[in-house]
Amino acid sequence: MSGHMDYEINKELGECYLFMGELDKAEEYYKKAVGSNGIHPDPYLGLATVAVQRGDLNDALAMYEKAHKIEPTDKSLSGIALIRMENGEKENAFSMFIEAIKMNPENMVALFSLIRLGHELERVADIIPPLRDYLEIDPGKHEVRYSLAGCYVCLEQKAEAREHLEKILEMDPDFDAAKEMLETLQP
Template sequence: MSGHLDYEINKELGECYLFMGELDKAEEYYKKAVSSNGIHPDPYIGLATVAVQRGELDDAIAMYEKAHKIEPTDKSLSGIALIRMENGDKENAYSLFVEAIKMNPENMVALFSLIRLGHEMDRVADIMPYLRDYLEVDPAKHEVRYSLAGCLAVLEQKDAAREQLDKILEMDPDFEAAKEMLDAL
């Protein structure tokens, strides 16, 4: 069997087992994928995910960093950032999430982590452009628009917040959280 096909099959099997929560099997196939052909970031991202699920954060960050050296992606950046955030290094996590978003504005892990950090670090105004960029791509993503409304409310821009909430309720009249925020404003 050719090396590349071998690699693809092992990577796919790793992903299947990971999805099913069988971490040992997933790890076994990701390791086979790592050794089967050339150098790809994906199996290392897989191994990092396995390590995260096991709570082995040091191993996870090592795997994310390997993936990142091979080819920096928004996934490896988000992975490293999540672990930094877990370890309390908010500054570093914040800048890595921003880098991830710049590579892929639709990375939801990075976006929602930035929302959380923005509120925790009093940088709400700084994260709003990323939310607006995302909404240009996917205007119907109500959770993101709701977060934007929340940011506007925090910054005392109540009319702008109301406008965003009205937009959500036009599209989805049953979005309870938006109704509640609107009442609170």
């Protein structure tokens, strides 16, 4: 029993120090958490975050992969994908973000990374389904709807773009970016 309690406390302390930006302390407690009970992915995800904040992407990748071996989650997938994206492995990152979204449609890191990669890789059509799925869960997330409208504009599907922009402005008349995009679509 005590092993699990130690694990929980160390993990909590790790998260607390990470939140306060004290990376050395965070690392120390995450490592203790790994030592007290090495079958959870969370401390490795924590150590990965510490490494990312230090700019040590190789170490971060190793930690994400350890977490992923213990238990594949959308967090470990999108973590690995982020680093691959930074390293220029864009196609590979794209498919990992899609996998992460399948596990958790509300993973915003994966969603916004997909939007960015979709435009860079000219795979805009492939990012429409995940954006639409997200909006079914959270229809009021205007940034996502605005991105979806942008995708439709890229694909010359102006009626669909207009429909989504009008929906945003119904809910939020002050969303200026949506107003501007709508004006460019006027015949």
